[in-house]
Amino acid sequence: MANYTQLIPIQELAPGELGAIRNEIVKASLNKASAKLGLPISDLVVRDIRPQSDLDWGSDATTGLANAAVTTDIWVLTSDAALSGFLPLITSASAIMATDRFITIYGLRDGRYTDGTIAAQSTTLWKIVVGNSTKAIWDLSKCYAYKDMPCGICPSGVFIPERTQFQIYGYSIATSTLTYVMVEGIVVEPRGLVISP
Secondary structure, eight states: OOOOOSOEEGGGSOTTHHHHHHHHHHHHHHHHHHHHHTOOGGGEEEEEOOHHHHHOTTOOOSSSSBSSOOOSSOSOEEBOTTOOEEEESSOTTTOBOOTTOEEEEEEEEEGGGGSSSOOOOSEEEEEEEETTEEEEEEEGGGGGGOTTOOEEEEEEEEEEOTTOBEEEEEEEOSSOSEEOEEEEEEEEEETTSSOOO
16 A cells, blocks of 8 residues: 555545544554553553654754744744745754654644734745655645645654654745744653653
8 A cells, every 4th residue: 555645634534534544643653662662552651742842843043944943832933034945943953853752743734824814824845854764745735725724634644763863844935934834743752751641
């Protein structure tokens, strides 16, 4: 079977399909993390991604997409409208997944539509690189046919193992200074590292 890496608007998924995709991604991520860490699944937790704390989202304000480094757990960042093309979001020093942390990214969401006034989006394509391999290039703009909730899901997801180099790039079209994109994904890690349910 082919590995589907394209971004599918959530409105085009059948009822229940989104939940099924997420459940499969959670199951696969838990199994991979359990095997890597040598821990039973019962000793692991699944939680949402914290933008800055887990990904250092928007930290590259030198050569990257951010005009000013983001230092809190928010997705919105001010982008550098003077630059265009694929620009990194994460400083090279931070672009290594933390020990005992595994992240799977399986979609993108445009957060502009939660605001009363819809601003212009500064990016179109998003690229995820793990190690030396480009794992996905997603075009969020094709989700804009559904203005009520522009969000796309990738059925296979992109898995980032612990202590692995990674980078997320946004393709800047240099027509706006704000990027509102959020990633849809999960973190798998040992119980007690961040939360202890």
